[in-house]
Amino acid sequence: MASSINTNIAAMTALQSLNQTNKEMLVTQNRVSTGYRVADASDNAAYWSIATTMRGDRSSLSTVLDALGLGSATAEIAAKGIESAIEVAGKLKDKLLAARTPGVDRTKIQSEIKELQDSLKSIVNGATFNGQNWLTGDSGANTTTRTLVSSFSRAADGSIEIGTITVDLDDLRLIDTAGSSGSVSGILNTSVTSSSSASSAYTVLTLDISAFTDDTDDLAAIVHMMETVDTAIDKMTDAATSLGAVKTRIDIQRDFAKSLIDAIDTGVGQLVDADMNEESTRLQALQVRQQLGVQALGIANQSAQQILRLFQ
Structure with missing residues (x-):
């Protein structure tokens, strides 16, 4: 190969x-520092597009998981409220x-009943989470679900x-805040007519035996109150059962959403994550190649200096 001072082919x-x-x-x-084999669209447009979409879906699933968490907590609070109300x-x-027993002081028993009725109201009103109370509300409202x-x-x-x-x-409401006592559907404030007397009707929250005596009719009324x-x-037991089924479904969906999030993370990782073992090995090999390339370029540049000897 001819030697030229204008074109150093070996150096080029x-x-x-x-x-x-x-x-x-x-x-x-860049792969080692970021951990990604496909960090942007220029690395691999198809994989980057798929990964971006899947990351967006993962974010949505994470939001669904949060919503299910709120729903599960609300259902749990409502379930605890019903359990306490049943107790x-x-x-x-x-x-x-006890009031059915002849000769007892029904006025004192009524004071205890009043406290229990107030406790029921407090339990129902207190079964609130994040502003949601599933145990009380207006059945006449447009939204009952x-x-x-x-x-x-x-x-x-x-x-x-x-x-x-x-x-x-409607299946869970213990206290209905709508209309008069005759039109409400709450379990605790709905009138129940006596099986023996159609003219007698009571609600759990309005029972009052303070004026009752040992009269036969009064004793029969107490039995009807019971x-x-x-x-x-x-009815509250049925409501708790229905609520338990809802909570079970929510928990199943939460577990499924968690599994989907893990699967998406795995799928995205397989598409765009860098294999650090492979990249570290490649980096060491490239460093050796770089050192050899620098040496080769130095040798190629020195070869042009040999032409000067022809003019000595």
Whole structure:
């Protein structure tokens, strides 16, 4: 090969090789520093697009998980409220049973019943979480249900679907704040007519035996009051069962959402994460190539100096 002082082919070749090595080192160093094999669209447009969409879906699932957490907490508070109300109602029935005994001081028993009734009201009003109370409300309102976001999914065509869990508050309402006592549907303040006397009707929250005597009719009325409380306990037990089913479904959806989030994280990682073992090995090899390239370029530049000897 002819020697030229204008064109040093060996140096040009060595320089091109060194520049290519430097570019590859830059890519590898970026992967090592960020942990991503595909950090932006220029690295791999298809993978980056898929990963970006999946990250957006993961964020939505995380929001769904938060919503399910709120729903689960609200259902838990309502369930505890019903359980406490059932316990207090049981004590109220015991007081009525004691009042059925001839000769007892029903005025004092009524004072205890009044305290239990106030406790029931406090329990129902206190079963509130995040401003939501499923145990009391107006049955005449337009909305007597609660819809909880339960899932988020993306179809093959890119459209999204939102799943929901519907809670019917009419099945859970213990105290209805609507209308008069004859039109309400709350378990504790709905009038229950006596099976033996259609003219007698009571509600759990308005029972009053303070004026009762040992008269046969009064004793029969006390028995009916006990039936009223017992009916309310049965209905509250059904409500607790319904609420328990809702909470179980919420918990299942929460577990499923967590599994989906983990699966998305794994899928995105397989698409865009860098293999650090591979990248560290590649970086060491490129560093050796870079050192050799620098040496090769130095040798190629020195070869041009040999031409000066021809003129000595």
